[in-house]
Amino acid sequence: MRGFFLFLFTGVFFALLQSSVLPLFLSPNFRPNLILLLILYLGLSENLSRALIAGLLLGAIQDSFCGPSLGLYVSVYLIIILATRVLTEQLNIESPPLLLLLITGGTLLLNLLIGFYLTLFAESASVLHILLPAIPAQLFTNLCFAAILLFLLLRIQRFFGYRPGLAGLIHQSKQYGA
Secondary structure (H helix, E strand, O other): OHHHHHHHHHHHHHHHHHHHHHHHHOOHHHOOOHHHHHHHHHHHHOOHHHHHHHHHHHHHHHHHHHOOOOOHHHHHHHHHHHHHHHHHOOOOOOOHHHHHHHHHHHHHHHHHHHHHHHHHHOOOOOHHHHHHHHHHHHHHHHHHHHHHHHHHHHHHHHHHOOOOOOOOOOOOOOOOOO
């Protein structure tokens, strides 16, 4: 339960960071979606019920801090968590390159779902003309920030010990090296 609240606290911190601090230093196309990175990590490392509840709360937080319409990120993040859970049953989740590949897919899926929802439910038809050119820059920025966060997590992991089930982080069991 402590880990669940740590994810929520990290999500609030990321929402504050990406809505108030990062706009001061980065242009709109080069701002990472830090909550998306956390959502993908939750989908990989937590059980389904905790991941869905955290996705619901983090989507609501992002909608309230920096979302264009209420409920947009909630539905998008729930779909991304479900898609991530389907993939984790088939793949080795302890692989750091897989985490970066899932961030690529998650960024593309996020932009496609947001474009689809805003085109379908909003009264503006030019949403895709705005989203499509920004995808490569956002993808590059998300991958760079994810690589930095993964590098920091791998360094911090040495001090706190290894925990099984953390996606992208190497788990060393008692049989390691045997």
